[in-house]
Amino acid sequence: PVSIMWFKKDLRVKDNPALNAACDAGKIIPVYIFDTSAPDGRLPGAASKWWLHESLKKLDERLNGHLQIFKGEAKDIIPELMDAFGTRHIFWNRLYEPWAIRRDKALKKQLEDNDFKVHSFNGSLLWEPMKIETKSGTPYKVYTPFYKKGCLQAAEPRYPKAPPARITYADVPDKSDGLDALELLPDINWHEDIQATWKPGEDGAADRLSTFINDAAQQYDEQRDLPAVEGTSCLSPHLHWGEMSPNQVWYAIKDKFGDSENKDIDTFLSELGWREFSYYLLYHFPDMVDKNFNDKFDKFNWRYSEKDLKAWQKGQTGIPIVDAGMRQLWQRGWMHNRVRMIVGSFLVKNLLMHWHQGEQWFWDCLVDADLANNTAGWQWVAGSGADAAPYFRVFNPVLQGEKFDKEGEYVSQYCPELKDLPKKYIHKPWEAPDDILKDAGITLGEDYPEPLVDLKASRKRALEAFDEIKGG
Ligand code: FAD
Numbered sequence: 001p002v003s004i005m006w007f008k009k010d011l012r013v014k015d016n017p018a019l020n021a022a023c024d025a026g027k028i029i030p031v032y033i034f035d036t037s038a039p040d041g042r043l044p045g046a047a048s049k050w051w052l053h054e055s056l057k058k059l060d061e062r063l064n065g066h067l068q069i070f071k072g073e074a075k076d077i078i079p080e081l082m083d084a085f086g087t088r089h090i091f092w093n094r095l096y097e098p099w100a101i102r103r104d105k106a107l108k109k110q111l112e113d114n115d116f117k118v119h120s121f122n123g124s125l126l127w128e129p130m131k132i133e134t135k136s137g138t139p140y141k142v143y144t145p146f147y148k149k150g151c152l153q154a155a156e157p158r159y160p161k162a163p164p165a166r167i168t169y170a171d172v173p174d175k176s177d178g179l180d181a182l183e184l185l186p187d188i189n190w191h192e193d194i195q196a197t198w199k200p201g202e203d204g205a206a207d208r209l210s211t212f213i214n215d216a217a218q219q220y221d222e223q224r225d226l227p228a229v230e231g232t233s234c235l236s237p238h239l240h241w242g243e244m245s246p247n248q249v250w251y252a253i254k255d256k257f258g259d260s261e262n263k264d265i266d267t268f269l270s271e272l273g274w275r276e277f278s279y280y281l282l283y284h285f286p287d288m289v290d291k292n293f294n295d296k297f298d299k300f301n302w303r304y305s306e307k308d309l310k311a312w313q314k315g316q317t318g319i320p321i322v323d324a325g326m327r328q329l330w331q332r333g334w335m336h337n338r339v340r341m342i343v344g345s346f347l348v349k350n351l352l353m354h355w356h357q358g359e360q361w362f363w364d365c366l367v368d369a370d371l372a373n374n375t376a377g378w379q380w381v382a383g384s385g386a387d388a389a390p391y392f393r394v395f396n397p398v399l400q401g402e403k404f405d406k407e408g409e410y411v412s413q414y415c416p417e418l419k420d421l422p423k424k425y426i427h428k429p430w431e432a433p434d435d436i437l438k439d440a441g442i443t444l445g446e447d448y449p450e451p452l453v454d455l456k457a458s459r460k461r462a463l464e465a466f467d468e469i470k471g472g
Pocket residue numbers: 224232233234235236237239240271272273274275276278335336337340341344362366368369370371373374375377378381
């Protein structure tokens with residue numbers, strides 16, 4: 001038979017369970033839909049749209065130009081295509097975002113009620129959320145038991161599949177709106193650095209993985225916290241768009257380094273575990289996208305300042321490690337994990353602004369913006385999440401900078417106006433004596449901002465605000 005293969009967040013040919021099954025069944029019609037029915041603010045943000053454009057281009061090349069691309073509502077487009085192409089079968093890999101689950105369940109029912117056959121698969125998680133539960137049958141809320149007891153003691157993740165031996169395309173009319181109809185590229189050219197940094201698509205993902213395995217993987221435990229070093233895999237956008245499955249990463253690592261105890265490898269695999277945990281939480285607690293996981297925080301007295309938010313977004317807070325991170329985000333569409341935690345803590349605690357403000361800015365700027373990881377990351381930072389950093393633990397960005405960017409290389413790269421300051425002051429230019437500032441060519445308030453807030457006083461303010469909800 002002829003089947004529709006509906007690509008979603010699995011923009012790859014290798015280890016794609018739905019594609020394999022569709023090709024085993026016969027000829028395929030590959031389809032992608034940019035679904036405009038996503039809830040407000042949940043269509044991909046600007047950086048993600050650029051990525052998606054490039055990734056679809058690559059996938060279409062890989063499919064010899066057979067990918068048919070549509071813009072509109074999947075719930076209408078899919079049944080129309082099934083009729084137009086005269087096919088009774090559709091294959092897809094499952095999504096876990098609450099709105100996508102609702103959409104796909106309703107569509108599946110509608111199709112099956114009309115005698116169509118829906119074949120769905122797990123193409124993006126090592127362990128699907130519905131299969132992991134505590135002994136009492138409730139969902140886990142704490143990471144370590146989730147990973148160690150739930151996941152690692154469940155059945156081993158699927159070993160990656162070889163690509164289909166042969167992909168045969170059905171001879172059907174081309175109904176595609178075309179990639180350009182999605183209008184994913186920005187009007188103004190702000191994405192040059194992003195373009196120079198990343199290679200979207202399956203081949204780009206494979207390159208990143210092999211570079212990581214040959215290079216940083218064996219020092220991961222030590223180097224993953226150093227933002228000036230390429231000590232992490234940078235696979236997050238590839239994993240988000242499914243240009244590579246977590247199974248491919250998991251087993252590439254295991255095949256190379258074996259199963260024996262290795263701190264670097266175990267730590268890296270457990271980061272993939274955090275990705276699983278975010279998806280797990282999103283699946284079991286879908287409200288966490290909009291609401292505090294811990295409802296005690298509903299009473300929290302957040303403040304809002306347009307001026308402070310803009311300074312944070314632009315990397316103009318006057319706190320070097322925070323500014324470096326925010327500028328890395330703007331320039332590269334990505335930020336180092338350690339620095340995500342630092343800029344997050346600064347926004348939520350020192351500036352006392354709601355984690356939604358940060359989550360939304362990240363959503364627009366990150367090439368790896370991911371509903372599960374971003375929501376879980378922000379709720380973790382805010383202290384309102386499951387198994388979160390306690391609210392009273394306020395990161396001191398100066399000490400964080402001095403510890404993880406000792407030589408000030410990261411700050412110098414993204415805040416070049418500070419690069420001539422001695423190391424002693426690069427994370428706290430406001431403490432530098434006038435002659436040292438002068439030698440480094442800096443006038444605070446002109447070349448680089450004065451600190452937006454006093455770190456001590458703003459920490460105290462945050463703790464007092466927290467005290468108000470602590471008992472409740
Ligand atoms: P590596 O260290 O090489 O890790 C390998 C993979 O494991 C990553 O690609 C990612 O898929 C997963 N991973 C690593 N750390 C985490 C983590 N803490 N939580 C969940 N998964 C993890 N990650 C996103 O993919 N999308 C987001 O939108 C996102 N938003 C975040 C927001 C905040 C406030 C914070 C604190 C973290 C966020 N993260 C997000 C998690 C993490 O920062 C990134 O996954 C990581 O920096 C990606 O870099 P990497 O691929 O080099 O990671």
